[in-house]
Amino acid sequence: MQTIQAPTNCPSCGSLLEWSNDLLYCRSNSCVSQKQKKIEHFAKTLKIKGLGPSAINKLGLTDIDEIYSLTEEDISEGLSSEKLAKKLYAEIKNSEAAPFNTVLAAFSIPLIGKTASDKLSKIITDITEINESNCKAAGLGPKATENLLKWLHKDFYSFYDGCLPFDFKFEKASLVETLGTVCISGKLKSYKTKALATAALLDKGYIVKSSLTKDVTILVNESGVESAKTNQARKSGITIIENLLDLIGE
Ligand SMILES: [Zn+2]
Structure with a gap:
């Protein structure tokens, strides 16, 4: 029998890979392939039609905030199509109204998907209220809480805050179910x-x-x-x- 050896380095950027819950992760902050996957997941979760791997590549996007700084002309140039640019630009503008339940689940934070953000939405109203005790009260596990708080301080407050168009408020609709x-x-x-x-x-x-x-x-x-x-x-x-x-x- 042949044993399959897991790769030690990221096939895209060459950084050393890290094991987490039986999965290998590339943790390099400069990994292009990782960033493109993140943008892909973000666009998919926010239902931005037309922003798949090929468009992400053509537009030269390297992080999520860049989606929202694109002008219709940028897109038209990148995709070589005015028609596609018009559509995609409208899709991007539409996505700005997404509730934080969806936006939070779009950031590829390990263990923080729609279920976790819906749980949070039941006890807090916006991003500023995310802290350890509220995560616990919402029923998030210690690992999910740790991941979320790490993202909040390392990615959100030191980078995304101010360069993304969302209001970061949870959707109240999920409150109705509980009442x-x-x-x-x-x-x-x-x-x-x-x-x-x-x-x-x-x-x-x-x-x-x-x-x-x-x-x-x-x-x-x-x-x-x-x-x-x-x-x-x-x-x-x-x-x-x-x-x-x-x-x-x-
Ligand atoms: Zn990598």
Whole structure:
């Protein structure tokens, strides 16, 4: 049997490779191939169509921030096509609105993908709140936390900060999932109308359903009347609350 020898040096830049979790990594800061892969992953995650390996090469991109300093003329020149330049430039501009959940997952930080950024988005609102205790509270493991904090100080604050167009705010949509879906049964005491109560709930980040659909997690019954809805909710194990203000918190 022939044993396969793992390479010791990066095939692209020749730097010594490092083992991490059974995978070999080139850690050289000047490795072109590594940087191109990073840009490729970034473009793919942010759904920037037309920015694949060949375009990255033709445009001579060496880091992520350079994507956003390209003018339409630069692209047109690099790709030798005004038509492609128009498209790609629009794609790049569109990507600037991406929520931080997506942007963070696009940086190729080991162990920090969409799942980790979604976890973070549930407890913090933007990049400035990333720290060890918040990572722990969000359920990130020690290795993922270490990688993220290292990136934050070594790459973000000392380099990317100020040269990327994002607002670095997490998307709130994922908060909705955690708060729950509410259905109101019968007359309310806390609010004059169901419409007012609904508006207040939506404002807090709850989803409101008028009927007891499968996704309802909380039933509000302030009247105390055992309605058909209340009965059904009790059987399905849905949380029943008697005061809507317990949810709104006012
Ligand atoms: Zn390399």
